[in-house]
Every structure is written in structure tokens, then in C-alpha cells.
Amino acid sequence: MEQLVVRLGAYAADPVHWIVWSSQQNEIIASGVLANADEMRSLSERAGQRAITALVPTSDVLLKWVELPAKASRKAMAAIPYMLEDEISGDINQQFFALGPQKANVQAVAVVSKDKLKQWLAMIKDAGLVCDQLIPDVLAIPQAEQGWALLELGQQLLVRQDEWAGLQGEKDWLIQAVALHARQYQKVYAEPLQLNNYSELQFAGVDNIESHSMPLELPMKVLAGGITNAKFNLLQGEFKLKSSRTGGWKPWRLAAALAAIAILTSVIDKAIERYSIQSELADISNQINNEYHRAFPNAGAYRDVRATMQSKMKALEQGGGGSSMLVMLSQLSSAFSDSNIKPQTLRFDGSRSELRMQVVANNFEALEQFKKLAQAKGFVVEQGAINNKDNQVIGSLAVRS
Numbered sequence: 188m189e190q191l192v193v194r195l196g197a198y199a200a201d202p203v204h205w206i207v208w209s210s211q212q213n214e215i216i217a218s219g220v221l222a223n224a225d226e227m228r229s230l231s232e233r234a235g236q237r238a239i240t241a242l243v244p245t246s247d248v249l250l251k252w253v254e255l256p257a258k259a260s261r262k263a264m265a266a267i268p269y270m271l272e273d274e275i276s277g278d279i280n281q282q283f284f285a286l287g288p289q290k291a292n293v294q295a296v297a298v299v300s301k302d303k304l305k306q307w308l309a310m311i312k313d314a315g316l317v318c319d320q321l322i323p324d325v326l327a328i329p330q331a332e333q334g335w336a337l338l339e340l341g342q343q344l345l346v347r348q349d350e351w352a353g354l355q356g357e358k359d360w361l362i363q364a365v366a367l368h369a370r371q372y373q374k375v376y377a378e379p380l381q382l383n384n385y386s387e388l389q390f391a392g393v394d395n396i397e398s399h400s401m402p403l404e405l406p407m408k409v410l411a412g413g414i415t416n417a418k419f420n421l422l423q424g425e426f427k428l429k430s431s432r433t434g435g436w437k438p439w440r441l442a443a444a445l446a447a448i449a450i451l452t453s454v455i456d457k458a459i460e461r462y463s464i465q466s467e468l469a470d471i472s473n474q475i476n477n478e479y480h481r482a483f484p485n486a487g488a489y490r491d492v493r494a495t496m497q498s499k500m501k502a503l504e505q506g507g508g509g510s511s512m513l514v515m516l517s518q519l520s521s522a523f524s525d526s527n528i529k530p531q532t533l534r535f536d537g538s539r540s541e542l543r544m545q546v547v548a549n550n551f552e553a554l555e556q557f558k559k560l561a562q563a564k565g566f567v568v569e570q571g572a573i574n575n576k577d578n579q580v581i582g583s584l585a586v587r588s
Contacts, residue, residue, distance in 0.1 A: 251298065328413055365396070548582065
């Protein structure tokens, strides 16, 4: 099977790497690098009837695992965006959530801005191409049995950490990030980080890293070969590919008949589902009423349970957490100024005395400096996801008193 693999940049002005690849013969038919997305029009003849897969920068995609209730229903799956709300800066309604593999009650989720996804699809459409699959680039790197795998692509590095995690960004800062993660890995596991190295970069002098040189091949060939095992596709839901590659719709009569049958079946199913939902809503309404009176036994009747609960919760928050948050911020003021990191979002959990932040720093060392300064004042600091954007580092921090 032959396919065209295109690695898009974060913006239309970024270089575009491409390869025409035969998976059956393990052979490169053609490859190259385009100066920007406008030059992708030259790939339309090479594409022909071949399947097209586009790789996109992982720095613009958040890869997370979400723990779901046992025997999760469709309603639980629909609540995934709200489970990740604290880890996403911006309006969750402007984000697209694509589902990846599921293991027991743990679901893999990829989060990307709808605007960014539309930009990538516009690049492809303007080039006259039809993309079958859209994948975060690190998921196309062959996964290491133990440790990480690293690939150099132009001026960028791609690092796959495990089945559903990775780093991608400019080479200079990402080498520092890998070294920083290696030091943390050594502290936790008391052994060096194993690294499958698909690049010519040397890590012999880097502490806490045990580098294994992999066969040196064209980077796009490595990614094209890894796509076979990448079953994930960002093109889901509202972004799922709808048009036919051939463009014709010859069997329209048969399709119309099948559509009529499907509509009739759907109407029957909806009637049954509506009856079932009404029954479930009645049960849920009773449960809500019971839980409300159990939580607030002295409360009277209510008209709008949502507004009433929000009012009750706001009263509880005003009764306990505000002063603790101000005290923590006051105690952390010197750590912020000395490390020169700036919080973008703040959330305070009064029950845990925990401050959750989305912060911006000039480099990874600034985040590490803040962590040490905060710990010196008696705080516990947990570091979450870290990404690089516009020569800055964006990270998630949880600080507990």
C-alpha cells in the first residue's frame, strides 16, 4: 500500500515535510521539504489516489488519560471535557476532544483548539488534497519497550514518552527539557532514562540518560512506518471526513432507500429511547431531591436546584477558603518574583488547601527554581503537563500548604 504522509507546521508559514511511502515494499518513492503550506499544491499530482495522512505538532495537542466510572455510559463520556477543565486554559467550548484507546475504565483523550484544527484542514484543502487521517506527530514514532524514543526533524525534536504522551518543539529548548526530565526520572526510579535515539544527537555526556542509537534513516520514513501502528485519528465527530475521494455518488437510489429505512428505524429507536430517558429523569430528579435535603436538612423547598446549589456552594466558599488563598499567594510572592514566572489561571481548593495554576515561564529552569523556592517555604509542589509555545514554557502546577 502506498501513501502520502505530510507533516504540517503549527502555522502556514512553517516548513512542511512530506514523503510518498510504500509500506509493502518498505521503500521511499519520493520525499522532500516545502518552504510553507502554500507550496503543498505541488503535492496534488504525487498524491493521486494514494491515502493521505497528515501529522500535526504535538505541542498544539494535549494528550491525557481520563479515569471514568466503571461501566461508563455515553453520558459519562460526554462529561470528559468538564473533567479536564482545570487543565485547559480558555473556554472548553472552543476545544475539540477526540477519543483515543480505552483501557478498562481509563480513556485516552486528545484535546486541540477547534480553530487550530480548522487551520490545518484549510491548509490541506487549499492544496487540493483529501486527508484520511490526522495524527499528533509523536504518536507516529515507534514506541520504546522501555523508556523514551527521540527523533530529529529539521530544527525540531519529537519525543515519545509512552503510548499516549510526548514532547515536541524547537531542538535547543527540548534538549534541555529531556535532560530535566531525566534528572527527575533518576530521582524517582534510581536508574537512568532509556532513550531510543533516531537522531545524530549525542547524549553520551548527559547525566541520567542511557542512549541507544537506532538505525539512521530519513526521519519521515521513521514516522511513515510508525503510522501503521497509530490507530488514532483526530478527524472525529464534527471533523470526520464526509466527502468521497472519487466525488461521484452513483448509487443514489439505493442510498435513498437505505436512508428511508434508517430514518424509520431511528424514529422507532428515538421513541423507545425517549420513554426510557423520561423514566431515568424521574429517578434522577428524586435522587437530586433526596441528596439536596440530605446535604441541607434545614433548607426549604426550591424552584431551580442548579441556582440553589450554586448559591449554597458560594456561601460555603465565602465562609472558608478565601483568606487561605490570599495567605498562600502572599507567602509565594517572592518565589514568583525570583523565578520570574507568571500565573495565567488560578484555582483554589479550600478543602485541600491546594492552589492550581497555569503558569508561563521563560524556560524549564524557571519552573524548577519556583518549585525549589516554594518547597523551601514549606509547600508541596506537583508539576503537571509542560508545553512550549512562542519561545515560552507553559506548565501546570499544584501547590499545597
